[in-house]
Structures are given as C-alpha cells and as structure tokens.
Amino acid sequence: MDKKVTKIGVLTSGGDAPGMNAAIRAVVRTGIYNGLEVYGILRGYSGMVDGDIIKMESKSVANIIQRGGTILKTARCKEFYDLEGRTKAYKHLKKHGINGLVIIGGDGSFRGAQIFSNEFDMPCIGVPGTIDKDIAGTDFTIGFDTAVNTAVEAIDKIRDTMDAHDRLFVIEVMGRDSGYIALHSGIATGAENIIIPEKVTDIEDILDQLSEKERRQKLVNLIVVAEGKFGGANEVAKVIKERMPQQEVRVCILGHIQRGGSPSCFDRLVASRMGYAAVECLLEGRHNLFVGILNNRMHYIPLNEAVKKKQRISEDWMKIVKILSS
Ligand code: F6P
16 A cells, blocks of 8 residues: 555544544544545444445534534444454445544554554554543543543532432442543542542441541541442442441432533643644554653554553552542
C-alpha cells in the first residue's frame, strides 16, 4: 500500500463516551484542512464490515461539539474478531480508497485496530474514548471527566436524602474493571469508603469502621462501589444489613446516566487535541499508535501497550479517602 495517506476513515467503537463527537469533529476538520478526504464509518467496526461508509464534509460535524453520544453511532462487533469479517471490512475501505484510519474507542477497539493494521498494512491511530479511564499511557480518556461530574452531581443529590434520614447509602458507579470513576467521584463527594477493583478491600474493616462511627452517632455514611466489585452495591448492602440490622441502608446504582449528556469543557478540549493529533500522526506517516496526554503534552503510544497495561492507583489515594472521611 502507498504509505502517503490521502483518504482517511474515522469511527467510534465500544461504549459511547461524552466528547466522542468533539473528537470526530476534530478529525474531520483537521483532515479536510490538510487536503484529505474524510469518511465516517458507521457503528464502529460493524459499519466497516457492512460497508456503511459516508463522506464527511466540514459541515457534517457542525453543531456537534456540545453533544453526547456519537453521530457515527457505535457498536461492539463480533464479526471483526474473525479474519473473514476483517477481510470484508478491508475490501470496503479499499473500494473507497481509504488508506488511514482513526479509531475512537477503548482498549478492545485498539486491539482490533492493531490486528487489522498488521494483517492489511492499514495505518491506524487510536484516540482513547472511554468513561472508564482504563488505558495506560494517558492521563485522560475522552468522557471520563463528564462521567465523573455526572456521578458527583447525582451523589450530591442523594446526600441530601442521606443526611435528612440519617441513612447509609451504597452507591454503585460504572467503570468495568477500573475503579477511577468510583475513586474520583467518591473523594469528591466525601465518601466514607470507596471499593474499587484495584485494591483489596476487607469488608470486615468496613463493618468495623461503621460500628465505630455508630458509637460516635455518625449515622450518615456513603460507600461508593465500582461495579462488579464484591458483586456490586447490592451485595455490599446485603452484608451490611445482615451484620448491622439497625442501620438504615439504601442502594443506588447510577448506571448508564454516567455515559450520556453534554461533554464537559475539559472533555471537549481533550477530544479536540487528541482528534487533531491523530490526523497529524497519519500525515507524518506514523502507524499503530494511540494518542495520549501525559503531563499536559501529547504522547504517542504503541497500540499494543494500551492493550497490555492497566492504570495503577497509588496508595496515596486510599490514604486521602481514609483521612478526609474520618
Ligand atoms: O466501557 C464503558 C462502560 O459504560 C462500562 O463502564 C460498563 O461496564 C459497560 O460500558 C457497560 O456496557 P453496556 O452499555 O454494553 O451495558
């Protein structure tokens, strides 16, 4: 394949994240500015396999920077796991003359991009778009800031009820295998405990702390749990109710509310910078990287490193939770 990129495709893949539209806008307009033809691929890799590809103009991305979701739609595509599906996808790209791709999504999407790129010599650049912030090598992923702010807004509201009734609330937030939404929203809302997959939590410790707080007449308690951990908020609440039947316990699972809504200013900026950088990468002939931001500077990380590594959560964070909620 001629390495000079002239026509690029952009797609969003995996779970939608607020700010994906801002990233699409940045890719389309940076591409057009540099004389490229830009194509939107609908429904992630599914649209590539099915040939759902549309030409994008500057006006195609007007008035979307403030919108959540993704105008290109997104999906998790089973067919793309097989060589047959990927071959079909490649043929559709070839038909349009597309010789570079920008994939906006999470680590699963990057894994697909890497395999595809190696098989068909297709330059691919990833843009990390996920509310989970579970990609190593970047301080930010598109959508995380908005999701956390949505969680904080919801928890603040629940706190009013918690306080009015002297209740214990166990609130579950999203994040798949990552505890960042729980950690950030928990600290920002003054949670007494935060339960995340990255740290071993002894439920007995939590029960001891609750008993001690009960002795001090501190009945208002907030526990933020990352989904999946200990079977989620319902399971945590069940154990507390069994062992402390006198406690008034309520559960709230925030769910998909965290994925929607207008992106924060921060996510719009991150998305704009990353979308722009992704096209620059393709123009410079760089392949199989994803763009990240570390210490406020753009970084270019091999796609396979996003796949292998996970974020680490330092002990300091947990210390902060403990000291500030005492
Ligand atoms: O990856 C984003 C995310 O919202 C995770 O936090 C969550 O585990 C998952 O997607 C939910 O996926 P779905 O919308 O397919 O149920």
